[in-house]
Amino acid sequence: MRREVPLAITFITGFLLIIGFFIPHDPIGGLQSMFLQWYAIIAGFTMVLGLMTLTRIHTRRIVKRTQGFGYSVILIGAMLGTLVVGFYSGIKYKGLFELGTPFMWYYNNILVPLSATMFSLLAFFIASAAYRAFRARTIEATLLLIAGVLVMIGRVPVGNLIWNKLPIIAEWIMNIPQLAAKRGILIGVALGMIATSLRIILGIERTYLK
Amino acid sequence: MLKKIANIDRRIIFIVIVLCIIIPFLTKTVLEIRVSAPVKSAYKALEKLESGSCVLFSVDYDPASQPELQPMLIAVLRHAFKKNLKVIMMCHWPLGFPLGQDALMVTAKEYDKKYGQDYVNLGYRPGMSAIMLGIGREIRDFFASDYAGTPVDSLDIMKGVHNYGDITLLIGFEAGATGDYWVRLAGAQFGQKITLGCTAVCAPDCYPYLQAKQIEGLIGGLKGAAEYEKLVECPGAGIIGMTAQSAGHIAIIIFIILGNLSYFILKKREKE
Amino acid sequence: MFLLIFLLQLSPPLNVQVFDTPNDKGKSISIKWKLSPDDSVLSYYEVFRTTDKKHEYYSRGIVLRGLNKFDDSTQDGEKYWYKVRAVSPTDFADSEPLGPVISYAQWFHHKRWNALILGIVFCGLVLWYIKKAKHGGSLFIRKISGLEAVDDAVGRATESGKPILYLTGLSDMSDVATIASLSILGRVAKRAATYGTPLLVPCYDPIVMSAAQEVVKQAHMEAGRPDTYNESKIFYLTADQFGYAAGVNGIMLREKPGAVFLQGYFFAESLLLAETGNSIGAIQIAGTPATTQLPFFVAACDYTLIGEEMYAASSYLSKEPTLLGSIKGEDFVKLIIIIVISIGILLASLSSFGILKTSASNFINWFSGF
Numbered sequence: 001m002r003r004e005v006p007l008a009i010t011f012i013t014g015f016l017l018i019i020g021f022f023i024p025h026d027p028i029g030g031l032q033s034m035f036l037q038w039y040a041i042i043a044g045f046t047m048v049l050g051l052m053t054l055t056r057i058h059t060r061r062i063v064k065r066t067q068g069f070g071y072s073v074i075l076i077g078a079m080l081g082t083l084v085v086g087f088y089s090g091i092k093y094k095g096l097f098e099l100g101t102p103f104m105w106y107y108n109n110i111l112v113p114l115s116a117t118m119f120s121l122l123a124f125f126i127a128s129a130a131y132r133a134f135r136a137r138t139i140e141a142t143l144l145l146i147a148g149v150l151v152m153i154g155r156v157p158v159g160n161l162i163w164n165k166l167p168i169i170a171e172w173i174m175n176i177p178q179l180a181a182k183r184g185i186l187i188g189v190a191l192g193m194i195a196t197s198l199r200i201i202l203g204i205e206r207t208y209l210k
Numbered sequence: 211m212l213k214k215i216a217n218i219d220r221r222i223i224f225i226v227i228v229l230c231i232i233i234p235f236l237t238k239t240v241l242e243i244r245v246s247a248p249v250k251s252a253y254k255a256l257e258k259l260e261s262g263s264c265v266l267f268s269v270d271y272d273p274a275s276q277p278e279l280q281p282m283l284i285a286v287l288r289h290a291f292k293k294n295l296k297v298i299m300m301c302h303w304p305l306g307f308p309l310g311q312d313a314l315m316v317t318a319k320e321y322d323k324k325y326g327q328d329y330v331n332l333g334y335r336p337g338m339s340a341i342m343l344g345i346g347r348e349i350r351d352f353f354a355s356d357y358a359g360t361p362v363d364s365l366d367i368m369k370g371v372h373n374y375g376d377i378t379l380l381i382g383f384e385a386g387a388t389g390d391y392w393v394r395l396a397g398a399q400f401g402q403k404i405t406l407g408c409t410a411v412c413a414p415d416c417y418p419y420l421q422a423k424q425i426e427g428l429i430g431g432l433k434g435a436a437e438y439e440k441l442v443e444c445p446g447a448g449i450i451g452m453t454a455q456s457a458g459h460i461a462i463i464i465f466i467i468l469g470n471l472s473y474f475i476l477k478k479r480e481k482e
Numbered sequence: 483m484f485l486l487i488f489l490l491q492l493s494p495p496l497n498v499q500v501f502d503t504p505n506d507k508g509k510s511i512s513i514k515w516k517l518s519p520d521d522s523v524l525s526y527y528e529v530f531r532t533t534d535k536k537h538e539y540y541s542r543g544i545v546l547r548g549l550n551k552f553d554d555s556t557q558d559g560e561k562y563w564y565k566v567r568a569v570s571p572t573d574f575a576d577s578e579p580l581g582p583v584i585s586y587a588q589w590f591h592h593k594r595w596n597a598l599i600l601g602i603v604f605c606g607l608v609l610w611y612i613k614k615a616k617h618g619g620s621l622f623i624r625k626i627s628g629l630e631a632v633d634d635a636v637g638r639a640t641e642s643g644k645p646i647l648y649l650t651g652l653s654d655m656s657d658v659a660t661i662a663s664l665s666i667l668g669r670v671a672k673r674a675a676t677y678g679t680p681l682l683v684p685c686y687d688p689i690v691m692s693a694a695q696e697v698v699k700q701a702h703m704e705a706g707r708p709d710t711y712n713e714s715k716i717f718y719l720t721a722d723q724f725g726y727a728a729g730v731n732g733i734m735l736r737e738k739p740g741a742v743f744l745q746g747y748f749f750a751e752s753l754l755l756a757e758t759g760n761s762i763g764a765i766q767i768a769g770t771p772a773t774t775q776l777p778f779f780v781a782a783c784d785y786t787l788i789g790e791e792m793y794a795a796s797s798y799l800s801k802e803p804t805l806l807g808s809i810k811g812e813d814f815v816k817l818i819i820i821i822v823i824s825i826g827i828l829l830a831s832l833s834s835f836g837i838l839k840t841s842a843s844n845f846i847n848w849f850s851g852f
Contacts, residue, residue, distance in 0.1 A: 018601075022594055025587040029507035033351070036344055039656075040337025040352065046654075047336070050688035053718040060714070068736075107308050112273040115305075118724035119274035122411075122750060123458060125757040126778075127227050128220040131465040133781035135473050145470070149463055155410075155433060157241035158456035167244055179417050182773050185789045186418065187819060189771040191604075192790030193658045195812040198608055200661065204804050205796060220761075260548045274724040275750075305722065339656070370543050375553050386652075386723070386749045387772070411750045415774050 007203045014201035054079070082106065147173050216472035223465060230461040234453035240445075241453050248420055249437040252405045252427025255379060256286070261294040263378040264371055268392065269301040269310035271385035275409050276309055279383050281447040282407045282435035283313045286381060289442045291321035296367050297329040298377070300353065302338045302388050307331075307357065326365040333357030338388060342395040348372055374400040379426070384408040393419050407434065492568055493519045494575035495527060495550070500564045500583045505594075508558045508587030515550050515577065518568040522547075528567040528574075529554065535563055535581070544569075556585040596848055603818070608811030615807030623806060628767055628785035629798050632666070632743075635765045636673040639740030644764075645680035646670065647739035649730060649755065650694060651746020651770065652723060654687045658793065659771050663746040664690075664697050665796030666769070670743060671701035675710060683716040684733060686726050691718045727751035731758045744768040744783070745792065748775045756782035769795070822849070 013035060020032030058072035089103035134149075136142040153159040154170025199205035259265070267287070271279045290297050299314055301307045311331055323329055332353040335341055341352045349372060355361050362368040370376060380402050382392045389406045396402040397419075403426055406416050410431025419425045429438055432455060435448030495515035503510040513529055524547040530539035531554065542554050556562060563581030567574050615621055639646045648670055650663045667683070674681040681698065685691035695716045702711040719729045731754060734742070742759040744752070744766065752768075752775040759766045760782045768779035769787030779786045787795065790812075797805035826846060833842035 022591050022598055023589060024505055024507045024591055025589045026507055029587070033344065033347060036337075036340035037351065040335065040340040040344075043336040043340075043654075046688045047721075049692070050718050050721060053688060053691060054720075057714055057717050104308060104312075107273075108312075111305070112276060115273035115722070115724050116277060118728050118754070119277070119750070121754055123231070124220075124224045124227055125753050127458075127462050127465065128223050129753060129757055129778065129781045130462050131218065131220075131223060131469050134466045134469070136470055145466070149466065152459045152463060156456040156459050157243055157433075157436075157452050158460065160244045161241065164244075167246065171246060174414065174417055175421065178414060179421060182414065183418055185773050185776075188790040188816070189773075189793075191812050191815055191819075192771070192793030194604060195608055195808045196658045196662060196793045198605060199805065199808050200658075204612065204808070205661070205665070260546050262546050272723065373553075375551070378549075387747070409750065411774055 003206070007206070011201055011203060014197070018201075051079075147177070212472045212476055215468050216476055218465070218469070226461050226465075227458060230457035231454045234457050235450070238450070239453045240449060241456060243436050243440045243449060243452060245437045245440060246434075248428035248430065249434050249441070250427070251420075252407070252429050252434075253289070253438060253441045255403070255405050255426035256289055256293070256295070256381075259293065259295055259378055262296060264296045264298060264367075264376060265290055266377045266380045267297060267299040267310070268380065268382040268388070269299060269306040270303050270388035271309070271383055271409070272303050272305035273309065275385035277447070277451070278409050278432045278435070279385060279407065280309060280313060281432065281451075282429055282438060283310065283383050284317060284446060285435060285438040285442055285444060285448065286407065286429075287313055287317040288320070288444050289438075291317055291323055291328070292442070294328075297323075298332065298367065298371065299330065300332040301334050302341070303385070304334045304336075307334045311357070326360075327367055330362070330365055330367050331357045332362070339391055339395060342391055343399070345396070346374055346400040374402040377402065379403050379405060381405045381407065384412060386412070387415075389416060393424050397424050405429075410434075492524075492570055492573045492575040494568050494577045495566045496577075498564075498566050498577045498580055500562075500580045502583060502585045503553055505588055505591040508585055509556055511554050511556050511562060511564075511583050511585050513552045513554065513564055513566060515566050517548070517550055518575070520568065520570070523570050525569050525571055527552075528569055529564065530567060530576075531562050531564045533560060533562060535579070539563070539565060539579070558585050558587065560584065604811075604815050607814050608808045611811035611814070612804050612807035615803035615810070618803075621803065621806045621810050623794075623798060623809060626787065626791050626794070626798055628769060628787040628791065629666075629795055631765075631767055631785045632669060632799070633673055635741040635743070635767055636670060636677065636679065638765050640674075640677040640679045642740045644740030645682055645737055646674055646741045646743070647730075647734065647737070647759075647764070648681060648683045648743045649746065650683070650685060650690055651744075651748050652686045652726065652751070653690075653747040655689045655693060657747055659747040660687075660690055662793050662795055663769075664693055666743070666745050666792075666799070667694060668697045668701050669799045671698040672705050675702040675705035675707045678707070678710060680712075681715060682733065682737065682739065684719040684726075684730055685717065686719065686721055688718050688721075691716060723749060723751055724754075727754045730755055734758045734762055734764070738762050739764050742766045744770070744779065745787070745795075746770065747772055748779075750775075753778040753782065759783070 016028065016031055017035060020028050023029065055076070058075050061069045061072040062076070085102050085106050089101040093101045134145045136145050150166070151170045151173055153162070154166040159166040159170065196205060256265070269283065287297065297314070299310050301310055314329060314331055318325070318329055333356060335352050344351050350362060353362060356365065374396060380392065380396060382389050382404065384406060385408070389408055389412070392404055392406070397404050405427045406425050407429035408416060410433070413428065413430030416425065416428050420428045429435065432448055432451045436452045439446050439448045495518045497516040499514045501512055503512045518524060526547055527545045529542045529545065529552045531542050532539045543552060545552050561582035561584055563579050564583070565579045566577045636646060648667055650660055650667065653660045655661070671681055683694050683698065685694060695713055698716055699711050702708050720726050735758065742764045744755060745768070748770050749772065752770070756766060756768065756779055766783035767785045768783040769792040770776065770779065771789045771792060773789070776786065776788060794809050797809050829838055829842035829845055833839045
């Protein structure tokens with residue numbers, strides 16, 4: 001039963017959503033939108049599940065004083081701090097997200113710089129990965145190298161200053177060879193996705209239900 | 211020496227990149243921007259709309275992508291307000307909501323627009339694909355109230371806005387795959403006209419949609435933002451960032467050339 | 483004077499059509515019209531309706547000038563009459579009343595015939611090959627080096643006494659890539675349990691975490707080592723993209739895993755993760771259907787599963803005939819698509835020379851019809 005019930009739910013919902021795509025008439029059409037609303041509600045509850053797991057794991061680490069439990073203290077502290085600031089802003093001000101509320105200050109001055117720092121690391125990692133990977137070892141690698149350099153230079157204003165045809169060449173690479181390869185992979189991905197979905201709906205693929 | 215060039219310590223690469231990015235910001239050098247065809251199409255799609263048309267802005271990014279996408283959002287909002295379009299904003303990324311709200315409030319103030327009449331922020335709701343499909347039927351099924359809890363039926367701007375049929379253009383600002391879902395669900399199933407603005411790393415994913423005319427236009431990365439700023443004649447963070455980006459790209463190309471030269475010389479020596 | 487009044491009179495919208503909205507679940511009537519010749523001076527169009535021809539019409543909504551379509555909500559089975567008014571700041575002009583029209587729900591979406599036919603063909607082929615495989619038909623599947631290396635990677639991590647790090651990507655359980663990733667996780671977890679190698683699975687989504695816990699638990703049971711299963715090794719990290727990347731990078735630098743598996747849907751954080759894995763010298767096997775992230779994985783990882791190779795993983799690793807059959811069916815559909823694209827290219831090329839113009843446009847329209 002532990003396996004059969006989820007498999008039956010998957011089959012019924014999957015089948016109804018597929019036929020709902022072709023049959024707009026009630027009850028099929030109505031069922032489809034009802035399932036979508038259920039999905040939206042359940043998706044909201046996953047946040048609570050995440051919050052509970054996070055709190056449980058890190059509280060356990062703090063209680064057991066495992067190695068690096070200090071980070072757990074910071075995590076729980078930051079989480080509670082955000083919650084308190086959020087409630088305070090919501091109660092005292094008109095809305096949580098109005099300009100000038102403590103929550104927005106917290107968001108703009110802590111979360112934004114931290115996230116932006118992580119994202120900006122990409123620039124450095126891309127530079128070092130490009131330096132390491134772009135070596136003209138074979139003919140294919142040489143073509144990749146030439147295309148990469150042309151796109152890199154053609155996509156920034158300095159490329160236009162060097163030679164006004166460079167942006168056009170970069171655009172051509174993006175529009176023709178890049179797109180041709182991408183479409184090939186996309187068609188394969190789409191078919192793989194349909195086949196996997198079919199296996200899941202029919203209950204042939206059960207690995208996710210172990 | 212050649213071996214060292216062939217295997218430069220990545221910390222040296224990092225330092226060079228830092229300098230290439232910081233120096234242009236300090237010197238405030240501005241380069242001439244050439245507007246590309248995808249951005250021009252995006253601009254035209256908004257420009258041709260009648261004043262009073264409803265435009266749905268979907269803010270689907272978080273602070274990490276703010277440097278790339280926020281200048282883009284601000285430039286497009288300025289364009290929309292300049293043209294007296296009605297702006298409805300929503301987001302699929304919870305952390306993107308304050309960014310959208312911030313941009314909305316700043317630009318609305320510039321053009322003296324009133325909340326509830328000229329623009330509205332519906333906020334965040336979980337369940338991305340369900341929402342996208344649901345708007346095809348009735349937007350109120352998911353957004354019965356705006357971000358502050360005000361019922362949407364009490365807002366003038368929402369009167370007569372029920373589904374995609376009442377939204378003239380949808381503009382998605384994307385840091386992930388949300389743009390794909392907009393195209394597949396709102397575009398393919400409901401015929402909604404869509405323009406996408408996305409991070410540079412996501413832009414190549416949108417080219418198939420642009421070529422197949424599934425989207426009206428594409429604004430890619432900080433460069434796209436700079437081009438849009440040029441078109442709406444409101445220079446901002448996009449145009450300023452272009453010099454730094456140019457310097458960064460040139461530095462990477464120089465490293466690649468050095469790496470290849472040393473690789474070939476070493477290979478030749480090995481053969482000899 | 484009369485001529486002047488006639489010339490100044492506003493023209494109403496032309497050729498107004500009122501009909502039941504097609505391909506819907508009822509409760510809607512569509513009104514379409516040709517723009518008034520005076521559209522440029524209009525403020526808007528206003529749609530009026532009545533349920534009794536003898537009674538007065540009442541407003542149902544306004545449409546901006548330049549637009550020519552309005553969908554009205556109705557009660558199915560009731561009769562409605564409509565007219566459309568062109569409104570300028572000083573004047574207005576009504577179209578002729580039209581009706582009665584009744585709204586009703588449709589049993590089939592007529593614009594989706596092509597999707598239905600292609601869907602039936604595809605599903606039919608996949609099911610046929612599954613059936614064939616069940617009856618013992620031989621099926622060949624080419625070697626996928628990324629999947630062949632899975633066991634080696636686990637072995638290497640075990641030899642070096644280091645843990646294994648497994649990432650399921652940044653998508654939720656509704657994404658097929660995540661499900662494919664969990665299939666590979668099952669295999670990795672079973673091997674790791676057999677060798678007694680610790681397996682760390684930091685998750686981006688709480689539901690994926692629960693599913694991953696179940697998969698790893700089952701793998702430990704199958705390997706005969708239920709005692710070594712530790713639930714806290716499969717944990718939720720954060721649902722913030724770069725917060726997750728920072729957390730995983732921290733784990734990589736602290737725990738120094740011997741093997742890193744990046745399987746699932748990744749975004750801009752892919753290179754941050756792969757480069758950090760590369761810097762600690764771990765053997766890395768990546769797999770994603772995200773085409774934009776593939777170059778980063780190819781540059782920084784030892785093996786990369788490209789797009790559909792990842793979806794084929796569970797079939798490839800289990801070698802179960804029913805699963806292999808579906809891959810065979812998929813390949814056959816790919817062949818059909820290649821043939822269709824080739825015919826399309828041929829017809830489009832011929833039509834540019836004026837040959838078979840109608841056939842080419844019919845062919846293309848049928849496939850792009852929905």
